[in-house]
Amino acid sequence: MREPVRDTRESPRFELRFSLTQGTFTVAPDLDISARAVALFGPSGSGKTSILEAVAGLRTPQEGRIAVRERVLFDSETHTNVAVRERHLGYVPQDLLLFPHLDVRQNITYAPPRRSDLDVPNLTHLLGLTPLMDRKVSGLSGGERQRVALARALHSGPDVLLLDEPLAAVDLARRRLILETLVTIRDDLGVPLIYVTHSPDEARAVADYAIVLEEGRVVAAGPPVDVLP
Amino acid sequence: MEREILDIAIFTTIAALAATIVMLPPGIALAWVLARHRFRGKAVVETLASLPLVMPPVATGLLLLWLVGRRGPVGRMLEPFGLEIVFTPVAVVLAMAIMGLPLLVRTARAGFEQVTRRYEQMAETLGARPWRVFTTITLPLASRNILAGALLGFTRALGEFGATIVVAGSIPGRTRTLAVGIYTYTETGQDARAAVLLVISVALAFGAALVANRLAHVD
Numbered sequence: 093m094r095e096p097v098r099d100t101r102e103s104p105r106f107e108l109r110f111s112l113t114q115g116t117f118t119v120a121p122d123l124d125i126s127a128r129a130v131a132l133f134g135p136s137g138s139g140k141t142s143i144l145e146a147v148a149g150l151r152t153p154q155e156g157r158i159a160v161r162e163r164v165l166f167d168s169e170t171h172t173n174v175a176v177r178e179r180h181l182g183y184v185p186q187d188l189l190l191f192p193h194l195d196v197r198q199n200i201t202y203a204p205p206r207r208s209d210l211d212v213p214n215l216t217h218l219l220g221l222t223p224l225m226d227r228k229v230s231g232l233s234g235g236e237r238q239r240v241a242l243a244r245a246l247h248s249g250p251d252v253l254l255l256d257e258p259l260a261a262v263d264l265a266r267r268r269l270i271l272e273t274l275v276t277i278r279d280d281l282g283v284p285l286i287y288v289t290h291s292p293d294e295a296r297a298v299a300d301y302a303i304v305l306e307e308g309r310v311v312a313a314g315p316p317v318d319v320l321p
Numbered sequence: 322m323e324r325e326i327l328d329i330a331i332f333t334t335i336a337a338l339a340a341t342i343v344m345l346p347p348g349i350a351l352a353w354v355l356a357r358h359r360f361r362g363k364a365v366v367e368t369l370a371s372l373p374l375v376m377p378p379v380a381t382g383l384l385l386l387w388l389v390g391r392r393g394p395v396g397r398m399l400e401p402f403g404l405e406i407v408f409t410p411v412a413v414v415l416a417m418a419i420m421g422l423p424l425l426v427r428t429a430r431a432g433f434e435q436v437t438r439r440y441e442q443m444a445e446t447l448g449a450r451p452w453r454v455f456t457t458i459t460l461p462l463a464s465r466n467i468l469a470g471a472l473l474g475f476t477r478a479l480g481e482f483g484a485t486i487v488v489a490g491s492i493p494g495r496t497r498t499l500a501v502g503i504y505t506y507t508e509t510g511q512d513a514r515a516a517v518l519l520v521i522s523v524a525l526a527f528g529a530a531l532v533a534n535r536l537a538h539v540d
Contacts, residue, residue, distance in 0.1 A: 148446055149446075150442055150446075175445075176442065176445040176446055177445045177446070177447075177448045177449060177450060178448075179446070180448070181446065182446075183443070183446040185439070185443070187439075189439055189440055189443040191440060191443075191444075191458060192462070193461045193462060202444065202447050202449070202457075203447035203448050203449075204448065244447070245447075248447050248448060
């Protein structure tokens with residue numbers, strides 16, 4: 093096993109060492125890093141989402157260890173596998189999965205709040221959702237849906253925010269605004285991010301650490317300016 | 322309208338409603354288990370759940386009679402408490418519920434199968450425990466099909482004849498339902514009364530089936 097990539101800055105620690113079979117190849121990151129925002133970068137089908145889902149607990153690795161902010165979520169040696177509901181991670185999947193039968197307010201408040209600074213007034217102000225609160229989610233635009241999904245994940249007071257290509261369905265004008273909001277979430281609210289993208293520009297704008305994947309293998313890892321094309 | 326005819330219509334409607342309420346909890350639970358779980362003997366459970374649809378209703382009634390009759394296992398348990406089911410309105414409700422259950426289970430199961438697991442997983446990531454996921458995500462998203470299944474079960478209960486006549490008989494003012502009434506009046510040459518009950522039956526069944534079909538097929 094090769095030496096894991098290490099970063100010693102004062103930032104939340106992520107330990108991602110596991111193997112997870114995905115179709116014809118195995119996703120096998122072997123990383124122990126400290127970063128405020130980690131970008132998982134690579135082409136479609138390279139295993140980015142699989143890593144995110146393994147951290148969220150939605151997929152179980154065959155073996156290995158996953159720890160986030162010193163909290164072990166999965167360890168095959170000690171048979172640790174923290175239940176999805178107890179991982180305290182805010183997950184925003186690519187298809188957002190807003191609950192279609194609930195309105196915006198009900199979606200955002202689905203999880204009970206764990207942090208007083210991430211309450212509804214603060215979140216709606218931060219994400220510009222105040223006029224939308226009583227709307228049905230089916231009538232929202234792509235950007236509005238994205239912000240509701242972010243607010244819902246943040247309302248749960250997550251230890252880390254997991255974002256799977258969050259700008260995929262957002263128009264160019266909105267992209268910059270959402271990227272700025274993500275930086276605010278990362279720096280002002282102190283919520284670390286793991287951010288899946290295939291855009292080097294997005295990765296550079298948000299992340300201070302990037303992992304480049306190809307068919308499940310980590311082909312490069314380090315500061316975005318060094319490892320991204 | 323004659324008082325007796327009106328009483329039969331009201332009794333049948335109330336009994337069918339009661340049967341629908343009785344069949345809902347086990348029907349929803351069974352539909353969810355069949356939609357969401359794989360287990361040994363699942364095919365047997367599926368077959369048992371649809372048996373009342375394919376068996377002669379009279380045979381189902383006879384099985385019920387053996388089960389809840391004085392000498393049956395359930396009947397013997399109830400006897401010390403002075404409770405009797407056979408030839409009572411309870412027997413009517415029971416027969417209706419058994420006969421309507423398969424329609425509810427089939428329709429509700431399809432509803433549960435249409436709810437993508439990812440919505441439930443999303444709720445889990447937000448800290449929801451399984452019961453909360455079920456009551457706030459799964460059940461509401463499958464509710465249209467469950468309601469359609471309940472209406473189909475209600476419709477089936479309204480028209481129930483074979484099992485009802487075996488286990489509850491045709492006691493005027495006590496167990497006589499629309500279907501049993503039509504049969505009894507026809508048998509005894511009271512064609513006008515039978516015709517009125519027939520019109521009521523068709524109207525009730527048509528309305529319920531229309532709403533059930535709209536719920537099951539309209540997005």
